[in-house]
Amino acid sequence: MILVAGATGKLGGLITQQLIQQGEPVRVLVRPDAVGNFGPTTEVALGDLKDPASLREACKGVDAVITTANSTARGGADTIESVDLMGNRNLVDAAAAERVGRFIFISSLGADPASTMPLLQAKGETEMHLAESGMVWTSIQPNVYIDLLVMGVVGGPALSGTPVTLVGSGERRHSFVAVSDVAAYTLAALHSRASENQTVRVGGPEPLSWRDVVATFEQFLGRPVEVRTVPLGEPVPGMPEFIVQLLTALETYDSPMDMTGMAETYGVKGTSLREFLDATVQHVG
Structure with a gap:
């Protein structure tokens, strides 16, 4: 079972659709106020990155987590601090507690805990926390979409x-990179030994x-x-x-970015x- 967080977004939605087309069992983490139509074969787990208990439930029986969730298109209580930093930390901790085997985090090129940009700082701190989680991890760092x-x-x-x-x-x-290319690299990384415990930088x-x-x-x-x-x-x-x-x-x-080698590998x-x-x-x- 693969859990996708951020499935109502453009990238997360594309990844979800392609996983379903490939015949993978999929569960999507969806906030109660944003339920979408994912088809009859897809499980829906109602939850929120700001609610750790809901994340533990969503991660039960899951083999891999893919998260594209972020706060950039939201508002209100959904901020860089509450979603991109603490929310992602909550999801990593829930997945580790439920013994999820693989975790793929969609980050950003330039992510760094020391960055002066709050979003890149939050993503950098998430990457660091994920690397210390004990799970097999991959951080996908796309260039500008x-x-x-x-x-x-x-x-x-x-x-x-x-x-x-x-x-x-x-x-x-x-x-500059197309969202479809990032989705393709993410799906390829899911079953690739080359991407285990690696940061994968993706550009056009x-x-x-x-x-x-x-x-x-x-x-x-x-x-x-x-x-x-x-x-x-x-x-x-x-x-x-x-x-x-x-x-x-x-x-x-x-x-x-010279993507020749990456394109061949993935x-x-x-x-x-x-x-x-x-x-x-x-x-x-």
Whole structure:
């Protein structure tokens, strides 16, 4: 039995669907106010990362846990502190107490207990706690998601014909990654000896700058995309503060990743930005 936490999210939902398609017995951890339709073969465990007792119950009889749960799309009592730090700690402890054999944690590239970014700090502390749990563990560290940040910052405005706003010069290069690729690496890691007690860093097949991203959209759309820039440290009207902070951080380093060896080890063909657009964006012009 595989328990998936975060199954109502984009990545967790995709992982859950693919596990079901593969014939794996699946149980999903779902908050009582967010029950979804997972099909007749999927067990549903009602619980919350903030409720340790519910996690112990959810982990009973489970062979492996995969968690993609995080606080970024929530609000209220669901914060980085309560979910990404304490909530994940609760889940690790519950799984260890129920003698779960395998635990796969979806983290983030740059996760570090010493990070100045609270989310990366929380993920780094979770990784450290997981490594000390006694379970066989894998930490998946994806680079920036195409589906989320790239489509939010560039895709939305470009497709709607409005200006794209970049923080800084937009010339730093990153290996943006599709959610589907992260799901593929996660599923491959589930039964891979190579991933046992390892951190698996996942990126796309091509390092791109934000300027390269804009150029790809221009090629895809067949028309120019207007770009405006905001200097580092200045507010960006209409853009959530969390996104501004992330874009600012991404302007301080490059994160190109050579995925050739990883792709061979795990059998995953990376998705380029253009391939992602061709597959997911319809009726443009």
